[in-house]
Amino acid sequence: MNINLLYHFGRYILLLKQAFSKPENWSMYWKETLRQMNDIGIGSIVIVALISVFMGAVAAVQFAYQLDGTLVPRWYIGYIVRDLAIIESAPTITCLVLAGKVGSNMAAELGGMRQKEHIDAMEIMGVNTANYLITPKVVAALVVIPLLVTLSAYIAIGGGYLATVPTGQITADEYARGLRAFFIEFNVTMMYVKSFVFAFILTTVSCFQGYYVQGGSIELGKASTNAVVFSNILILLADYLLAVLLTS
Amino acid sequence: MIRAENIFKSFDDNEVLKGISMEFLPGKTNLIIGRSGAGKTVFLKILVGLISPTSGKVYYDDVDFFSLDKKQIREIRMQVGMLFQGSALFDSMTVEENIRFPLDMFSGMTLAEKHDRVNWCLERVNLPGVNDKYPSEISGGMQKRVGIARAIVLSPKYLFCDEPNSGLDPRTALLIDELIQDITYEHNITTIINTHDMNSVMEIGDNIAFLHQGHLAWRGNKDQVLETESEELKSFIFASPFLQRLRTQALAAKNQ
Numbered sequence: 001m002n003i004n005l006l007y008h009f010g011r012y013i014l015l016l017k018q019a020f021s022k023p024e025n026w027s028m029y030w031k032e033t034l035r036q037m038n039d040i041g042i043g044s045i046v047i048v049a050l051i052s053v054f055m056g057a058v059a060a061v062q063f064a065y066q067l068d069g070t071l072v073p074r075w076y077i078g079y080i081v082r083d084l085a086i087i088e089s090a091p092t093i094t095c096l097v098l099a100g101k102v103g104s105n106m107a108a109e110l111g112g113m114r115q116k117e118h119i120d121a122m123e124i125m126g127v128n129t130a131n132y133l134i135t136p137k138v139v140a141a142l143v144v145i146p147l148l149v150t151l152s153a154y155i156a157i158g159g160g161y162l163a164t165v166p167t168g169q170i171t172a173d174e175y176a177r178g179l180r181a182f183f184i185e186f187n188v189t190m191m192y193v194k195s196f197v198f199a200f201i202l203t204t205v206s207c208f209q210g211y212y213v214q215g216g217s218i219e220l221g222k223a224s225t226n227a228v229v230f231s232n233i234l235i236l237l238a239d240y241l242l243a244v245l246l247t248s
Numbered sequence: 249m250i251r252a253e254n255i256f257k258s259f260d261d262n263e264v265l266k267g268i269s270m271e272f273l274p275g276k277t278n279l280i281i282g283r284s285g286a287g288k289t290v291f292l293k294i295l296v297g298l299i300s301p302t303s304g305k306v307y308y309d310d311v312d313f314f315s316l317d318k319k320q321i322r323e324i325r326m327q328v329g330m331l332f333q334g335s336a337l338f339d340s341m342t343v344e345e346n347i348r349f350p351l352d353m354f355s356g357m358t359l360a361e362k363h364d365r366v367n368w369c370l371e372r373v374n375l376p377g378v379n380d381k382y383p384s385e386i387s388g389g390m391q392k393r394v395g396i397a398r399a400i401v402l403s404p405k406y407l408f409c410d411e412p413n414s415g416l417d418p419r420t421a422l423l424i425d426e427l428i429q430d431i432t433y434e435h436n437i438t439t440i441i442n443t444h445d446m447n448s449v450m451e452i453g454d455n456i457a458f459l460h461q462g463h464l465a466w467r468g469n470k471d472q473v474l475e476t477e478s479e480e481l482k483s484f485i486f487a488s489p490f491l492q493r494l495r496t497q498a499l500a501a502k503n504q
Contacts, residue, residue: 024353024354025352025353025354028352028353116334116336116339117332117333117334117336118336118338120298120332120336121330121332121336123298123325124296124298124325124328124329124330124408125325125349125350125353125354125402126321126322126323126325126326126353126354127353128318
């Protein structure tokens with residue numbers, strides 16, 4: 001078990017080494033990076049927006065319920081929704097969802113290319129396939145996912161507003177007061193640090209799973225599942241480690 | 249010239265290749281034949297460097313391929329074209345983009361020059377005017393031709409073909425064989441074909457290697473196949489009673 005784990009970890013590191021080398025043709029890589037940005041970014045806006053609005057709404061409703069009958073002022077709802085979105089839900093939940101959507105897609109794409117001998121064909125042409133197929137995905141994710149996380153944070157705050165203000169649980173002024181209260185700029189830095197780390201994890205782990213697929217459709221399905229499962233586990237582990245590191 | 253020297257390959261406990269040594273003739277069509285599971289594809293992938301042998305060496309013009317660094321391997325691969333069994337055309341690209349891919353990646357040509365080169369390749373494989381079609385919109389035989397066009401776009405010195413006739417009707421298979429042979433002779437390419445198609449053996453086999461149970465069991469050319477005394481080769485090539493009768497007739501006609 002441990003030897004198997006070390007074997008796969010070593011393979012993962014070697015793949016990253018191969019992937020992050022100098023590109024053979026910058027314009028081809030740039031085109032591929034733009035394509036990936038479109039796939040990851042534009043293709044995920046709807047799902048991220050949908051999840052974020054409910055994350056914010058649920059957080060606001062639940063906190064309003066908790067506050068009921070206590071001495072804590074109700075404008076705290078805005079404060080809690082804001083910090084929850086920035087520190088935790090926007091980067092972590094968004095990346096967990098993207099691991100399911102984007103990560104499985106990447107693993108399936110690369111796995112399919114491996115099975116159809118597309119990767120072999122590129123190797124024969126002299127292309128560094130790890131570099132050409134993986135690096136643009138990672139770069140695109142590192143650019144686009146923090147933007148999606150930012151969007152998610154704004155929409156979650158909007159979701160909290162929609163769930164509490166029109167329903168009369170709190171006034172718009174109270175919600176705005178909560179949003180402005182106790183703001184710590186470092187929390188935003190923390191959000192972006194998490195976004196970058198999680199984006200790196202979900203793309204590289206998913207690409208690793210897809211790149212080394214062997215066998216048929218069952219193995220491809222397993223690789224796609226593994227991409228999501230391992231990305232999620234590693235994202236949660238990294239979330240904990242970053243929380244300890246950045247708040248200590 | 250490509251030369252394999254004492255190639256062994258094992259997957260776990262399964263020894264697939266057991267010490268194969270052979271030279272491939274420059275400017276000729278070299279065929280690797282054998283039953284399913286004989287190790288043909290593994291041998292071809294070792295020759296082209298996609299799989300490393302357990303032991304043994306592959307020489308390209310007396311240079312040991314597996315001792316080279318990545319840059320040197322890339323230089324050799326720029327001289328190699330390969331046609332895959334399933335054509336391995338990129339589904340999301342048009343025929344033109346598929347053929348142009350190596351040019352986009354490695355040449356400093358302008359778009360117009362690349363377009364001309366693509367058209368030349370398509371003309372050469374008798375497939376003009378399909379530039380804007382996607383691989384899914386053309387037949388299996390056409391896909392093979394596009395695969396050949398992509399393999400020759402960088403004017404390779406070596407051409408590898410993995411089962412070029414698989415899944416094709418006999419007439420189309422013959423056309424593909426003729427095309428590969430014509431290109432080989434025209435451009436003095438060293439072509440290595442992995443096949444179990446008997447028509448290919450008898451039509452274009454300038455240099456034939458028969459693999460049996462991981463060994464090189466027979467070597468010769470298409471003219472020598474009829475007269476072979478190798479029982480393994482005879483049972484492989486003249487497997488059906490019909491083919492055995494044809495062989496007997498052919499030998500009788502030759503002796504008259």
